[in-house]
Amino acid sequence: MKKGCDKISHLVSDAFDRKLSWLERIEVKIHLSMCSLCRSYANNIGVMHDIFSYIRHSDESGSTRLSQASKHKIKQILKEECDDKS
Amino acid sequence: MTEAMNADAWLNEHGDYLYRFALSKVHDDELAADMVQEALLAAWRGKSRFKGDSTLRTWLVSILKHKIIDHIRKDIRQRKISDALENDPSSHFFSESGEWQTNPRTWHDNPEQCCDDLKFRLVLKECLTRLPEKQRRVFELRELADEDTDTICKACDVTSTNLHVLMYRARLSLQACLQKHWFGGAST
Missing domain, CATH: 1.10.1740.10 (RNA polymerase sigma factor, region 2, helix turn helix motif)
Structure with missing residues (x-):
């Protein structure tokens, strides 16, 4: 166990959302080289990130379709809109 | 036509x-x-x-x-959803001197296989719904919708620093929740 895991775990998370400064990267690197718990955490949030990007891609390329009822409703609304204009 | x-x-x-x-x-x-x-x-x-x-x-x-x-x-x-920033959950996760309270264990599982497992998807969904709402919104926009920082900040009315804090807290909670209910071995 090491002190400062709270700070390092925050930086490890930030690295997914912003570019860390040079100093921050060194700090993380040194801490991780000495702390197996933070290494595990860093690995795990990496796995989580991969899981979500896999879900994102499988959702968008899946075969889910609009229900017939929704399609019908949208058709009606578009038709009314077109009729209004003409 | x-x-x-x-x-x-x-x-x-x-x-x-x-x-x-x-x-x-x-x-x-x-x-x-x-x-x-x-x-x-x-x-x-x-x-x-x-x-x-x-x-x-x-x-x-x-x-x-x-x-x-x-x-x-x-x-x-x-709905004036404004949770989170005041109530800091990191005391659940760390001692006063900043040491882990519950030790993370390295997950070796393959992400794709996890996702194809419907039981895992249910556990994941449950862990997500346990997050405070604003945290969950920000996290989902980031990780599931792949939106950029500016868009999320505007949509959720937070600064970029707040966004990083919310993402961090969401990751800590999800990591702990998934470890407890899935990767820890008990697949219930």
């Missing part, structure tokens, strides 16, 4: 794709269908603005995206 037939063609050719796109962002069948409807209607009304320098589908998706972000922003404002 009449105008009505054109609007129908948009729906027939792109409706399902737009629906999947919306569904992957809002996780609610009915809301996703409503978003598609609003986007198509807005697109139809603004069709003169379609310049043809992108494909029709790309143009429709960009309108849909705006509608979704807009919806989330209004929802957060209307």
Whole structure:
């Protein structure tokens, strides 16, 4: 166990959302080289990130379709809109 | 070809794709269908603005995206969802001197295999719903909708520093929740 895991775990998370400064990267690197718990955490949030990007891609390329009822409703609304204009 | 037939063609050719796109962002069948409807209607009304320098589908998706972000922003404002920043959960996770309270254990599982397991998907969903709402919104926009920082900050009315804090807390909670209910060995 090491002190400062709270700070390092925050930086490890930030690295997914912003570019860390040079100093921050060194700090993380040194801490991780000495702390197996933070290494595990860093690995795990990496796995989580991969899981979500896999879900994102499988959702968008899946075969889910609009229900017939929704399609019908949208058709009606578009038709009314077109009729209004003409 | 009449105008009505054109609007129908948009729906027939792109409706399902737009629906999947919306569904992957809002996780609610009915809301996703409503978003598609609003986007198509807005697109139809603004069709003169379609310049043809992108494909029709790309143009429709960009309108849909705006509608979704807009919806989330209004929802957060209307319901005054403002949890999280004051109540700091990191004391659950760390001692006063900043040491882990519950030790993370390295997960060796393959992400794709996890996702294909319906039981895992249920556990994941449950862990997500346990997050405070604003945290969950920000996290989902980031990780599931792949939105950039600016868009999320505008939609959820947070600064970029707040966004990083919310993402950090969400990751800590999800990591702990998934470890406890899935990766720790007990697959119940």
